[in-house]
Amino acid sequence: MRKEVTRREMEKKIPFLSLKAIDAPIAEELAGAASRVIESGYYLHGPETKAFERELAEATGTSECVGVSNGLDALRLITRAAMETGRLHRGDGVLVAANTYIASILPLTEMGLQPILIEPDERTFGIDWHLALRRFEEKGKEEKIRGLVTTHLYGNPSWDEEVAAKLRDCGVFIIEDNAQAIGARSGEAGKMTGALGIAAAFSFYPTKNIGAIGDAGAVTTSDPEIASAVRALANYGSDRRYHNIYEGYNCRLDEIQAAILRVKLNRLSEITARRQHTADIYLEAITNPETALPCRLEGDTQVWHQFVVRTRDRDGFRAYLDSCGIGSDVHYAVPPHLQPCYAGRFTEPLPLTEALAESVVSLPIAGVSDEDARRVTEAINSWRTRR
Numbered sequence: 001m002r003k004e005v006t007r008r009e010m011e012k013k014i015p016f017l018s019l020k021a022i023d024a025p026i027a028e029e030l031a032g033a034a035s036r037v038i039e040s041g042y043y044l045h046g047p048e049t050k051a052f053e054r055e056l057a058e059a060t061g062t063s064e065c066v067g068v069s070n071g072l073d074a075l076r077l078i079t080r081a082a083m084e085t086g087r088l089h090r091g092d093g094v095l096v097a098a099n100t101y102i103a104s105i106l107p108l109t110e111m112g113l114q115p116i117l118i119e120p121d122e123r124t125f126g127i128d129w130h131l132a133l134r135r136f137e138e139k140g141k142e143e144k145i146r147g148l149v150t151t152h153l154y155g156n157p158s159w160d161e162e163v164a165a166k167l168r169d170c171g172v173f174i175i176e177d178n179a180q181a182i183g184a185r186s187g188e189a190g191k192m193t194g195a196l197g198i199a200a201a202f203s204f205y206p207t208k209n210i211g212a213i214g215d216a217g218a219v220t221t222s223d224p225e226i227a228s229a230v231r232a233l234a235n236y237g238s239d240r241r242y243h244n245i246y247e248g249y250n251c252r253l254d255e256i257q258a259a260i261l262r263v264k265l266n267r268l269s270e271i272t273a274r275r276q277h278t279a280d281i282y283l284e285a286i287t288n289p290e291t292a293l294p295c296r297l298e299g300d301t302q303v304w305h306q307f308v309v310r311t312r313d314r315d316g317f318r319a320y321l322d323s324c325g326i327g328s329d330v331h332y333a334v335p336p337h338l339q340p341c342y343a344g345r346f347t348e349p350l351p352l353t354e355a356l357a358e359s360v361v362s363l364p365i366a367g368v369s370d371e372d373a374r375r376v377t378e379a380i381n382s383w384r385t386r387r
């Protein structure tokens with residue numbers, strides 16, 4: 001027994017996430033990519049960005065891609081482009097999952113749109129498409145519902161083709177927040193997230209499945225009008241040099257980030273497979289009834305940006321994991337409608353969203369070895385059942 005404790009104490013910690021460890025095996029290649037840019041002297045609007053845009057569009061299955069500064073800007077640019085092209089108007093209602101990360105909602109309120117918060121589907125953690133459709137059918141006219149944002153939260157595709165087709169036929173502009181789901185696929189046809197809606201936002205924040213060495217993002221679309229509006233808006237609103245057709249922004253992707261992202265995009269299937277492998281271990285081996293596991297989605301390919309379990313005593317569970325040397329995190333403890341910036345704004349009850357916010361815990365999923373995954377599993381299975 002004493003010996004067992006000593007061995008445990010000597011075991012290394014399993015951090016929730018170590019970017020240093022994840023990037024270590026490709027550090028040289030990343031440094032080479034950055035050097036190539038410095039040697040070229042092209043820092044913006046150069047060949048790396050162009051190549052990255054082509055490669056991401058190809059990987060996603062869209063005709064166009066615009067590299068941008070970050071994921072939030074990608075969402076802002078799509079929203080502005082929809083307004084500039086007359087697909088959305090100030091005051092329009094936009095359906096969005098209540099439990100999403102706040103970045104999905106910020107551009108809507110910034111631009112005078114009215115987010116209509118819909119409870120999630122507990123299987124996907126994404127918007128409940130049937131509730132969204134019902135809201136549209138019952139109140140679409142009154143609330144001028146002309147848009148929907150679907151977030152593929154935790155790397156789970158959130159898409160219902162039947163409902164999406166109905167909404168599309170009624171002119172609803174569907175935006176994908178694909179910040180967490182690069183490489184995921186939806187449904188029988190296996191269409192990639194990022195190619196499902198009219199336009200999609202990607203984030204390459206360092207902790208995402210594909211991370212830059214700083215901030216970066218992208219917009220994918222097969223709608224040429226949206227693509228050119230996004231491109232212009234991201235560059236001061238200019239469609240050609242010193243010719244400004246919009247009051248735009250500066251949301252450009254830089255060459256060093258593009259070069260780094262090309263290295264990682266080239267490894268996307270490897271990166272995804274590694275996460276799926278760890279998720280499979282967790283799904284098969286975690287058997288503690290106190291922790292509810294995430295669903296495997298029939299017919300969909302999940303990319304496990306987060307592996308999220310639910311438990312009633314979250315604080316106790318996390319403290320226990322910590323005592324076993326295992327890191328964890330919470331995505332997200334406070335939903336957007338309860339954030340101070342939105343105080344008093346959203347008044348409809350959202351009990352499921354709030355229950356999720358109180359019970360979700362994210363386990364280590366990136367850069368986790370099989371041995372680590374087994375240690376995490378054993379620790380969880382011993383929680384409260386160990387005497």
Ligand SMILES: *Cc1c(COP(=O)(O)O)cnc(C)c1O
Pocket residue numbers: 070071072073101103104151153177179180202203204205215216217
């Ligand atoms: C990370 C993230 C964003 C924002 O991306 P940034 O690059 O950090 O601006 C938007 N939506 C979701 C769901 C995210 O996870």
